[in-house]
Amino acid sequence: MIGKLKGVVDSQGEDHVILDVHGVGYLVHCSARTLQALPAAGEAASLAIETVVREDMIRLYGFRSDAERECFRMLQTVQGVGAKVALGILTVLDPPALTAAIGRGDKTALARAPGVGPRLAARLVSELKDKTPAFLPGPGEAAVPYTAAVADAPRPVADAVSALINLGYGEPQAARAVAVVAEAAGEDADTATLIRLALRELAA
Known part of the structure; x- marks a missing residue:
């Protein structure tokens, strides 16, 4: 192989x-x-x-990264998602944005991908919500795949996650918070903005 x-x-x-x-x-x-x-x-x-x-x-x-490949594999575990649809989803959402969308149950974000209608978007959220820990790890789960996703993200995102870890937050918790706020803040958000928004997210 x-x-x-x-x-x-x-x-x-x-x-x-x-x-x-x-x-x-x-x-x-x-x-x-x-x-x-x-x-x-x-x-x-x-x-x-x-x-x-x-x-x-x-x-x-x-x-481009092992994290993107893992997302491709994960997406195809859902009925109705083949390689073409999985690539379409990854065109619209990179690994951090994809895992954040699934974690939030954001069917609208998933439905932006070609070949994904409302019904399939709902199935993706339902079936993958318990599989996203492969990227946003929970207690006792390996953090390596999501670490790769963070490393592949824009520099402000990776720096914000690092800063939150230095403040005492766990890597999965920090990565999840930054992934959520980064999509809402937009591509131009700097590290300081992401840290501030992520702290609010963590305090909510």
Whole structure:
């Protein structure tokens, strides 16, 4: 199984990239968010890979981080969500935003993804609310996957989580609070703003 590819971007299509690894071109399907984040043709790139093997095909799916790949796997445990829909959701919501939306029961945010109607959005919230601890860990659960998601987030988000941990909050608690307020505050929110809003969230 292929778990990671590191090579040079050869070309991009609407839903895939061809990654040249030592002269072999791998066709890797990606979300639009991942494709937009890739460098130009001829430049180096690295992708976490999910390999799907079926009787009639072998297909590779690529992600910017292990956290994004874990979200892709998690989404497909819900009936009615295949690889295409999962990639569509990850185009609209990155891992921190996705886990925050599920945690809040925000069906509207999920329904923004192509192929996700109100009924499927409700099913996603219902079925994944007990699985999101893989990213927002509860007592006794491993924090590594969500740590990866935080590290993949914008710098102000990661710095805000770090600051809250330094104030004595647990990493899962801090990460959950920052993920919730970051989506509402917008992409331009700085670290100080996120810390202030997260403290209010934690005190609520």
